[in-house]
Amino acid sequence: MAKGTIRLADVAKAAGVSQGTASNVFSRPDVVREEVREHVLETARRLGYAGPSLKGRLLRAGKVNAIGVAAVEPLAYFFDDPWARALLAAVSQVCDASGTGLALVSAKDRHKLDWNIKSALVDGFILLCVEGGEKLVQLTRERQLPFVALALNDEDSSIPSISVDNLGGAAVAARHLAELGHRRFGVLATEFSDDHVGPAGIAEIERAIYSTSRNRALGYWQALDAFGIRRETLPIYETINDKPSVEAGLEYLFSAPEPPTAILAMSDNIALLTINWLRARGLSVPRDVSVIGFDGVPEGGMVEPGLTTMAQPFAEIAQRAVQAVLHDSMPTEGEMIGVSLIVRGSTAAPKQ
């Protein structure tokens, strides 16, 4: 319709009021006399004015009223990965409630990511640091906007981050199984270091670059220790959280002379793959083998049997992250949130 776009100034002139008043009509209607307000509004309507341009408003007012969620992944990651989805769903809930916009920022390619972060119109960032967190943090810092890192695999305390209690959670998971009577365990781990798959040794794990996985392993060890199970005897297989590597891990664990009666999976994704694999092999879950996951993604509650897992409080994480970014109250040091055991059908006492 309207060719040369109508500006607030045009409306003001046409209505015979000052620009200041015209502005007030839209952004603080209460301050202008009803009569005048109606008249300006009417004029605006007649001219086809689309309302105050966000661009102009933005410049003056400063706040975009939107936050960006960033990851070193293709954009589709946000819709494909169960953990990311669960988190984003929670973040969007919070944003919804506070009338904040949500922008998705990501790219697998560093250069593009750089540009995307530089040009995202947001007031701050939530960083999904599952992978490539360092890069992400660095890029974001340059932007000089508030940000908070989630699932950061780095214990650099100068990075404002919110993470879950991986060590404590893993300990609870292991204790749960041990208390049910299990004594023969197998661990399917998420990455300890880049591009490595296969059985992982103790020394290797202790100096793993990915702290998430390392802490979960430490948690398992610590809890099992109390039941007299020494870490040297606990088989740990490192996967990359995908089907082939998980199945390779299962082959490895179940080809042992005394196969495990319980699987400690470092992610729900791994746990779910595990249950499928066991089923296909004719093993019953939890009768023959118990499985416990980690994360608490919704999918875990929708399968049969339900997945016992350590649930991250997504809502709480999202709440704090959004608050931190919006109010520029980033945690000065890493903040930690607890996880809670959700017992569903995938764990039970071992067979006699």
Add this chain to the structure above:
Amino acid sequence: MAKGTIRLADVAKAAGVSQGTASNVFSRPDVVREEVREHVLETARRLGYAGPSLKGRLLRAGKVNAIGVAAVEPLAYFFDDPWARALLAAVSQVCDASGTGLALVSAKDRHKLDWNIKSALVDGFILLCVEGGEKLVQLTRERQLPFVALALNDEDSSIPSISVDNLGGAAVAARHLAELGHRRFGVLATEFSDDHVGPAGIAEIERAIYSTSRNRALGYWQALDAFGIRRETLPIYETINDKPSVEAGLEYLFSAPEPPTAILAMSDNIALLTINWLRARGLSVPRDVSVIGFDGVPEGGMVEPGLTTMAQPFAEIAQRAVQAVLHDSMPTEGEMIGVSLIVRGSTAAPKQ
């Protein structure tokens, strides 16, 4: 760090060049002499300048370089609903490739939605009109930005929209089953009108407000007609695409004296629920009952047996939609895209 933010003007002054030159250093580096450029850059670095503020740039340059995807749903919808997810994954792919940002805009509540749409910093919108499309289109129009409606349930040709060939696709689906030899069908429909669940009559369907469902029904009728199956004899049960209503529909269809050997589901979601229900009843798919879906969501390929379905070309839809919005080349009238039959394990010839 830097308290009072540094502006381009500050850098220019500190470097002893004009603001114009300083601007060029950042946005058209090639035009300024290397020596000067280096000096300005160095000065900027020293001052802790974060680069040209997007806000200022935006005002002058005009383009946000981002599109908004909007729906009349809670924000979490984008991460929960399989169809929305599949579509968004495709849209993000396209955006990724063209360096365009993606903003999620939604709210179940009309007032909030209004505000969210008004205040989204985007160059245009893609509207997910599965539900409440009319409202959405109306709100978006006020914003005077390019937009394109997807899955619009309204045949108003003045609305720029991209939709799939529901009638043709449904016909192909029905023909596929008929050609396999099926003669006893049951239809599980998506909504024909608001808040109605239960068996749907012909007259009712013909004047249904949701054109998507209506056209799919018409497609089924048309194809089956060619096989001598009259529409009066085809049981159609209207669901709201959720578990309870689908199961009620199945109870209805299978309590008939001659239960169907093939189910025509108007969405993959319904089809997937159907397969689960049949399984739980001890009926084998496809041996006892064939099931065909509609949409082609990824989940359909990940279950056992795989779901036969009419696949929407998500990538193509996304491509066109993004192009249309970005280049303001909205289809002047509704544009239609074909769907294609994907045969997987859930359909087969009926038992003798």
Add this chain to the structure above:
DNA sequence: CTCCAGATTTGAATCGATTCAATTTATTCA
């Protein structure tokens, strides 16, 4: 040594609103 085209720089105008001190108008109260 002068002149000129081409390469760089400059400075001011502009984008479209918001904001606030100052001014004008309306209302209240003695």
Add this chain to the structure above:
DNA sequence: TGAATAAATTGAATCGATTCAAATCTGGAG
């Protein structure tokens, strides 16, 4: 009726960049 006070309106400054016509600088040809 007039002063004091409150409410509404104005106008200019401002946000932080980009843009472009005009001014200045170069180097090479004549």
